[in-house]
Amino acid sequence: MENEIGGLNPFRKETRTWLEENCPLTMRGQIKDVNDLYWGGRQGAFPSDDHKVWFERMHAKGWIAPHWDKKYGGGGLSDREHKILMEEMARLRCKPPLFSFGLAMLGPALLKFASETQKEHYLNDIVNAKIRWCQGYSEPNAGSDLAGLQMKAEDKGDHYLVNGSKIWTSFGDLADWIFCLVRTNSEGKKQDGISFMLIDMQSEGTATRPIRLISGKSPFTETFFNDVKVPKENLVGELNKGWTIAKYLLTHERQMIGGIGETDEKLNVLEIVNDAIGSVNGKLNDTILRTALARHEMNREIFALTIDRAIDEAKAGNDSGALSSLFKYYGTELNVEAMELIMSASGSDALMMDDSADKHAFLARRFLRSKGNTIEGGTSEVQLNIISKNILGLPIK
Amino acid sequence: MLVINEEQKMLKASVRDFLAIQSPLAALRKLRDEKNSDGIDRQLWGGMCEMGLTGLTISEAFGGLDFGYLGLGLVLEETGRTLTASPLISTVLLSTTAINLAGSAAQKKALLPELARGQLIMALAHEEKAHHDPGHVATKAELRRDGYVLNGHKTFVLDGHIADKFIVVARTAGKVDDAKGIALFLVDATAKGLKVERTQMMDSRNAAKISFENVLVPKDQLMEAGDYDTLVKIFDIGCIGLAAEMLGSAQECFERTLAYLKERRQFGVPIGSFQALQHRAAKMFIDIELCKSVVIKALKAIDDGTPDLSRMASLAKAKLGETIKLVSNEAIQMHGGIGMTDDAEIGFFLKRGRVAQQTLGDYPYHLDRFARLRGF
Numbered sequence: 108m109e110n111e112i113g114g115l116n117p118f119r120k121e122t123r124t125w126l127e128e129n130c131p132l133t134m135r136g137q138i139k140d141v142n143d144l145y146w147g148g149r150q151g152a153f154p155s156d157d158h159k160v161w162f163e164r165m166h167a168k169g170w171i172a173p174h175w176d177k178k179y180g181g182g183g184l185s186d187r188e189h190k191i192l193m194e195e196m197a198r199l200r201c202k203p204p205l206f207s208f209g210l211a212m213l214g215p216a217l218l219k220f221a222s223e224t225q226k227e228h229y230l231n232d233i234v235n236a237k238i239r240w241c242q243g244y245s246e247p248n249a250g251s252d253l254a255g256l257q258m259k260a261e262d263k264g265d266h267y268l269v270n271g272s273k274i275w276t277s278f279g280d281l282a283d284w285i286f287c288l289v290r291t292n293s294e295g296k297k298q299d300g301i302s303f304m305l306i307d308m309q310s311e312g313t314a315t316r317p318i319r320l321i322s323g324k325s326p327f328t329e330t331f332f333n334d335v336k337v338p339k340e341n342l343v344g345e346l347n348k349g350w351t352i353a354k355y356l357l358t359h360e361r362q363m364i365g366g367i368g369e370t371d372e373k374l375n376v377l378e379i380v381n382d383a384i385g386s387v388n389g390k391l392n393d394t395i396l397r398t399a400l401a402r403h404e405m406n407r408e409i410f411a412l413t414i415d416r417a418i419d420e421a422k423a424g425n426d427s428g429a430l431s432s433l434f435k436y437y438g439t440e441l442n443v444e445a446m447e448l449i450m451s452a453s454g455s456d457a458l459m460m461d462d463s464a465d466k467h468a469f470l471a472r473r474f475l476r477s478k479g480n481t482i483e484g485g486t487s488e489v490q491l492n493i494i495s496k497n498i499l500g501l502p503i504k
Numbered sequence: 505m506l507v508i509n510e511e512q513k514m515l516k517a518s519v520r521d522f523l524a525i526q527s528p529l530a531a532l533r534k535l536r537d538e539k540n541s542d543g544i545d546r547q548l549w550g551g552m553c554e555m556g557l558t559g560l561t562i563s564e565a566f567g568g569l570d571f572g573y574l575g576l577g578l579v580l581e582e583t584g585r586t587l588t589a590s591p592l593i594s595t596v597l598l599s600t601t602a603i604n605l606a607g608s609a610a611q612k613k614a615l616l617p618e619l620a621r622g623q624l625i626m627a628l629a630h631e632e633k634a635h636h637d638p639g640h641v642a643t644k645a646e647l648r649r650d651g652y653v654l655n656g657h658k659t660f661v662l663d664g665h666i667a668d669k670f671i672v673v674a675r676t677a678g679k680v681d682d683a684k685g686i687a688l689f690l691v692d693a694t695a696k697g698l699k700v701e702r703t704q705m706m707d708s709r710n711a712a713k714i715s716f717e718n719v720l721v722p723k724d725q726l727m728e729a730g731d732y733d734t735l736v737k738i739f740d741i742g743c744i745g746l747a748a749e750m751l752g753s754a755q756e757c758f759e760r761t762l763a764y765l766k767e768r769r770q771f772g773v774p775i776g777s778f779q780a781l782q783h784r785a786a787k788m789f790i791d792i793e794l795c796k797s798v799v800i801k802a803l804k805a806i807d808d809g810t811p812d813l814s815r816m817a818s819l820a821k822a823k824l825g826e827t828i829k830l831v832s833n834e835a836i837q838m839h840g841g842i843g844m845t846d847d848a849e850i851g852f853f854l855k856r857g858r859v860a861q862q863t864l865g866d867y868p869y870h871l872d873r874f875a876r877l878r879g880f
């Protein structure tokens with residue numbers, strides 16, 4: 108056990124010093140929105156010089172993907188060292204040097220299912236921020252019922268020919284490549300005819316159309332594939348075995364959204380509510396809000412403990428993989444609740460929809476965006492279905 | 505690490521095996537139906553003492569096992585599953601803790617070995633009204649030449665009807681709600697002027713109303729470190745132990761309900777195939793997973809002596825209070841008419857759950873306290 112009193116563990120000490128010396132001050136603290144992050148990719152500009160400095164320093168350390176193998180561009184840290192690094196970054200409130208779906212979603216799936224050649228190629232490109240990835244799962248008629256997807260990939264001998272469309276592709280217009288679920292067999296069980304395919308968005312026949320959201324922003328696209336030729340080596344895993352990869356990747360996505368990934372920083376609800384409402388004799392000056400906030404903070408603290416416990420259980424060899432639905436469901440419900448509390452507390456200040464310099468101006472968009480948390484990555488209802496079926500063993504009608 | 509080690513797993517498993525045979529839920533029903541005058545099974549208690557459960561939190565120097573509160577918590581979780589009525593809470597969780605924390609060297613030497621051997625049933629007499637309130641003490645202890653004279657009354661004294669000895673919270677100075685002036689006394693059940701009236705509670709366990717009329721307590725029965733802060737610490741530990749018991753009850757109650765959802769058929773299908781029930785079951789599952797995390801963390805906080813024990817105690821007691829209510833209410837609803845019958849065992853969880861969540865402070869009390877301790 109690490110002795111926190113009689114001096115820090117050497118790796119922690121070294122890491123803390125290095126971060127303190129190397130993380131620029133503007134790269135610490137609250138992330139305002141997606142534009143406050145470096146996403147990499149061909150079109151990816153650094154939001155600021157400090158973002159560039161921070162990325163380059165972390166990159167040189169191998170700490171873009173600290174726990175991946177060195178031959179894939181990772182830092183080769185052990186689980187323990189990785190955890191320490193994450194804790195130390197959280198302590199200084201460091202922003203992630205690179206935020207990307209490649210790191211959080213595709214990477215883990217490739218590590219588990221891709222060929223050695225694919226791993227070396229794609230993982231290094233992710234770490235070096237050369238390629239920005241987007242996710243091509245949902246289709247207009249396949250949302251919650253994802254396995255009902257129809258976008259087709261036909262075997263044409265030396266390549267696959269892809270036809271169909273995807274929807275809700277987050278940052279489809281900014282991404283270079285897309286990881287897709289495609290139908291390669293229309294017979295039999297719908298899950299057994301799906302393959303996992305990597306497609307260059309610059310291929311002839313691809314197109315995107317932006318979708319505007321209630322937040323006024325347009326981070327999504329509809330993505331079209333019209334006779335797109337995809338090289339055979341872009342298939343990941345076996346033909347028609349893509350569903351397993353899809354589900355594995357989803358557990359990582361759900362963890363990222365649910366907050367286990369610790370990259371997407373939460374707003375400090377307590378601080379914001381306190382600032383807005385004020386207190387009398389140390390008690391929040393609104394008894395109804397105070398009760399709601401107390402319940403929220405209680406659950407938030409215990410949810411954080413539950414994440415710790417799941418990690419400890421995994422280390423002790425007790426399987427907790429089935430719990431990703433729990434984390435997705437509960438983490439996003441908490442997020443949504445937090446935004447509701449902030450909205451209640453902030454009143455009309457939080458209703459300003461312009462991008463003015465007012466310190467509250469970002470809240471309205473954050474609130475509107477939060478509504479998507481309980482939909483993206485599988486809705487809350489779908490997570491409850493998964494828990495009922497896979498964990499509780501309740502019968503399907 | 506928020507997981508238990510091999511030794512702790514073994515303790516938990518052996519207690520579970522023991523209780524499955526010696527104290528299934530039917531045992532509680534039997535005690536109730538035969539109107540047992542003790543309200544506990546002395547033979548069962550003897551067996552629990554033999555297993556060393558009374559000495560879990562007593563150091564080896566006094567004949568205990570020094571196993572710590574995590575160990576006691578695991579035992580309580582198991583007795584929560586079987587709803588075992590025993591003096592584990594009154595005597596081990598509360599009174600032994602009080603003596604460990606507040607007793608003088610002589611008091612420890614006199615009482616701890618007896619407690620470890622299970623020869624003494626003790627009860628903590630504190631509450632004076634229907635809601636938990638640590639500072640609310642009107643019972644007076646006046647110092648005279650030959651000792652302290654106690655006057656006042658207590659209510660909801662767990663196992664008060666069978667206690668050999670009481671730990672009585674009384675005030676030597678100050679007004680009713682003052683923190684200052686609170687002291688703890690050891691009082692024999694046979695003391696003159698002390699009256700005990702058994703109150704059977706909804707959970708078929710027993711508490712007592714106690715009154716003191718000029719009860720003379722020798723000076724050396726004042727507990728050395730028995731002030732308000734110590735009292736709060738005893739309650740914090742008590743809350744965490746109760747939370748562990750409630751965790752066991754919530755799990756058992758939920759598992760029984762889940763089994764019923766799979767077995768009971770209506771409209772030609774198991775009722776567990778209805779999504780309206782599935783989602784409610786899934787939410788209960790999540791709450792119970794959360795409860796497991798806070799209980800193990802809080803138990804470890806006692807053993808580790810962390811400074812934020814009060815916050816952890818309120819966090820655990822609030823969450824378990826909320827969850828046991830939810831789970832036991834849903835259990836009745838999901839059992840339909842059967843759930844309302846005395847024949848079915850599921851109602852016992854509702855009843856114990858309500859008493860446990862009230863003991864040492866209910867959900868609103870601890871939610872409010874948690875918020876205060878978090879600074880808002």
Ligand SMILES: Cc1cc2nc3c(=O)[nH]c(=O)nc-3n(C[C@H](O)[C@H](O)[C@H](O)COP(=O)(O)OP(=O)(O)OC[C@H]3O[C@@H](n4cnc5c(N)ncnc54)[C@H](O)[C@@H]3O)c2cc1C
Nearest residue numbers: 242243244245250251275276277479482483484485486488
């Ligand atoms: C912000 C955001 C980002 C996204 N990013 C991406 C992305 O990058 N790539 C991608 O592929 N997709 C993405 N999505 C799509 C997302 O995965 C889907 O929106 C989601 O899976 C729900 O599908 P749907 O929109 O078709 O809703 P539907 O499936 O039509 O659901 C409508 C309602 O019906 C309920 N429902 C459906 N089936 C059931 C059932 N069996 N039981 C109970 N209730 C049910 C749902 O819970 C929901 O409330 C994103 C979505 C959002 C909001």
